[in-house]
Amino acid sequence: xxxxxxxxxxxxxxxxxxxxxxxxxxxxxxxxxxxxxxxxxxxxxxxxxxxxxxxxxxxxxxxxxxxxxxxxxxxxxxxxxxxxxxxxxxxxxxxxxxxxxxxxxxxxxxxxxxxxxxxxxxxxxxxxxxxxxxxxxxxxxxxxxxxxxxxxxxxxxxxxxxxxxxxxxxxxxxxxxxxxxxxxxxxxxxxxxxxxxxxxxxxxxxxxxxxxxxxxxxxxxxxxxxxxxxxxxxxxxxxxxxxxxxxxxxxxxxxxxxxxxxxxxxxxxxxxxxxxxxxxxxxxxxxxxxxxxxxxxxxxxxxxxxxxxxxxxxxxxxxxxxxxxxxxxxxxxxxxxx
Numbered sequence: 001x002x003x004x005x006x007x008x009x010x011x012x013x014x015x016x017x018x019x020x021x022x023x024x025x026x027x028x029x030x031x032x033x034x035x036x037x038x039x040x041x042x043x044x045x046x047x048x049x050x051x052x053x054x055x056x057x058x059x060x061x062x063x064x065x066x067x068x069x070x071x072x073x074x075x076x077x078x079x080x081x082x083x084x085x086x087x088x089x090x091x092x093x094x095x096x097x098x099x100x101x102x103x104x105x106x107x108x109x110x111x112x113x114x115x116x117x118x119x120x121x122x123x124x125x126x127x128x129x130x131x132x133x134x135x136x137x138x139x140x141x142x143x144x145x146x147x148x149x150x151x152x153x154x155x156x157x158x159x160x161x162x163x164x165x166x167x168x169x170x171x172x173x174x175x176x177x178x179x180x181x182x183x184x185x186x187x188x189x190x191x192x193x194x195x196x197x198x199x200x201x202x203x204x205x206x207x208x209x210x211x212x213x214x215x216x217x218x219x220x221x222x223x224x225x226x227x228x229x230x231x232x233x234x235x236x237x238x239x240x241x242x243x244x245x246x247x248x249x250x251x252x253x254x255x256x257x258x259x260x261x262x263x264x265x266x267x268x269x270x271x272x273x274x275x276x277x278x279x280x281x282x283x284x285x286x287x288x289x290x291x292x293x294x295x296x297x298x299x300x301x302x303x304x305x306x307x308x309x310x311x312x313x314x315x316x317x318x319x320x321x322x323x324x325x326x327x328x329x330x331x332x333x334x335x336x337x338x
Contacts, residue, residue, distance in 0.1 A: 017127045049061050059083070082130075
């Protein structure tokens with residue numbers, strides 16, 4: 001045992017064990033749905049939970065009922081340690097035997113809690129009968145790890161004892177949800193919009209302005225010019241790839257503009273056409289450059305450089321000027337300055 005666990009006094013340990021046993025003693029007496037006798041596990045290994053199942057399956061069933069007596073914030077570290085033991089048993093392929101070889105320090109590192117807290121939780125789990133902890137140490141001069149065996153029968157008894165209480169909670173929550181939805185439907189149907197009142201009262205006994213001749217006495221415009229009405233034309237957006245769209249769809253869709261595969265093929269055709277157009281423009285540009293320099297190949301060089309090379313090397317071809325630049329610093333300077 002580590003030094004952190006030895007610093008715990010016997011009085012503190014006795015108080016903690018008493019509180020833990022009171023918490024895991026079973027469902028509350030005032031809960032009628034959970035106040036049942038202990039349900040023995042069946043011998044058959046079917047779909048009913050029993051101690052012959054794997055440790056991971058039993059722990060998953062216990063988590064589905066809300067962890068039974070281990071629910072609450074005060075047992076968060078205990079739940080994390082049980083989950084870590086299940087992972088270790090699964091990794092070492094001892095899930096059915098529920099036997100794990102590990103140390104308290106390794107368990108604290110994998111569960112994410114301190115060594116002191118992990119040691120306390122292991123001690124009270126051992127006192128509650130959930131695990132059997134065989135401490136490691138120095139045996140015959142060789143350090144050995146500890147062995148933790150999970151008593152699956154205790155976890156099965158807790159799960160079966162708290163299952164009816166968990167089912168009652170689920171039924172009550174589902175009933176409350178259905179009632180809340182029904183109340184929302186009733187309020188939504190009751191709050192329907194009222195009909196809009198008419199702007200003109202057609203049943204009034206008073207005469208209208210037209211009957212009194214007010215329409216003829218109204219002022220009229222001096223010119224008969226009519227203001228031309230502006231037609232609002234709605235411009236419909238048409239993607240650019242629609243030009244490359246197939247006339248008929250071969251993928252089982254009614255129209256090609258509603259088929260994603262036809263649209264994808266049209267986009268690919270558009271990209272291929274754009275690439276071909278760019279390649280043709282580059283090819284035309286190169287041909288124009290070659291035709292422009294084919295008549296006078298020396299036109300690509302600066303005029304001062306050409307005049308100097310003809311005066312200094314009259315018999316040299318223009319293709320050998322680059323080699324002559326290596327030994328002539330003035331020719332090289334004229335070429336670089338240009």
